[in-house]
Amino acid sequence: MKIASLNELKKTLKNLEPEEVTALCLRLAKFKKENKELLTYCLYEADNEAAFVESVKQEMSEAFQEINIRQLYLAKKTIRKVLRIAQKHSKYSGIAETQIALLLHFCEEMKATKVKIRQHKVLQNLYERQLATIQKLLLGLHEDLQSDYAPQFQELSRY
Template sequence: MKIESIVTIKKELKHLPKEDLLALCLRLGRFKKENKALLTYLLFESHDEDGYVASVKNTLDELFETMNTDSYFYMKKTIRKILRQIRTYNRYSNKKSTEVELLLYFCERLNSLTPSIHRNRTLSNLYHRQVVSIQKKITALHEDLQYDYTIQLEEIENHK
């Protein structure tokens, strides 16, 4: 089966009646959890980005609370899982400010973990890669947001 381009699919979707579009969306939502999550975001949460960020932060809090901190090995696995989820949530939103805000929150939570992630080289490097990534992403934002997020990042860095 040859997979068509987005342009071709868009042209074809324009010609479909409303009922057929609805059926296609529902069928798409049945196949993968990510498709259903994206449809949920687009239908219910895309109009309230602040609410979306708050709900994602609550989800991240739950993941951090259930983290096994007995060993750095278990911490690494969970932290990487959390980071993967953040990337997924960012793909739904497509807004750079949301991405920066979630990554800042992630780094803030990493700094507050006990035992400290800075005693483990792998976790410390992961943290520093995220800080560098945040700095790059901040430069693409509006000047006012750049200033606010830069101050937030400096505060997180100073609380190590």
Template sequence: METASAKELRDELKHRSESELRDIVLRLSRFKKENKELLSYLLFQSHNEDDYIATIKTLIDEKLLEINTSNGYYAKKAVRRILRETKKFVRYSGSKETEVALLIHFCRSLQETHPRLMNVKVIKDIVERQVVLIKVRISTLHEDLQHDFEEEINSIDY
């Protein structure tokens, strides 16, 4: 089966009625958890980005506290899993400000909750790559936001 392009899908959706579109969206939400999460974000959380960011920050903090630090391998896997989930939530939002805020929070929280893990080379490299990514994203934001985020990123030791 060949997948249609985004333009073809957009053109086809123009010809569908409201009830057909509703049925398509509901059917799509049944198949993947990510589809359901994205739909939940779009319907319930997209109108208040600040609450969404606060919710994700709380989730990041909870996940970081659950990390098994007895073994570097398990700690590395847990950090990568949390980062992957964070980036998934960033994709739902699509906002660069949200991305910067959540990644800064991830790096700072990891540093504060598990300072010993910052001595593990793999985890330190993960944080360094995120800081570089954050700096690139900050450069595309408005000047006032750039200044605020620059101060926050400078508070992270890596």
């Protein structure tokens, strides 16, 4: 996700209605860090959620490619870093479908790494916690959406 400059944000905010600016500012006040990222999402990427999800997935995939599989400690740090990226961006969105898509992608990428997840308790627990989160989010979705994500979730659950 490309972060807009302060000048670009200022120009865009001037074109908004006062009620919209107030709502954005109240939402922004809830977050202590990454305020510019949240504001960038709200102003530029909230309209096209699919493109936002794809850009975050791309960022996550690139981070997974940087995993140092020779040292487990560094691999775990990188995996946690990627999970923080997914959680941060899903928090910005606030949409359950976005969070599910990002966590499913995280689990797929984690499964595809050469790190043996099942042999390391910390990584196994991390993977299983994400699956539990996905399952919880799936229960809150409409039945049609649940059926869309179910095959992918079932495949990851069998791992």
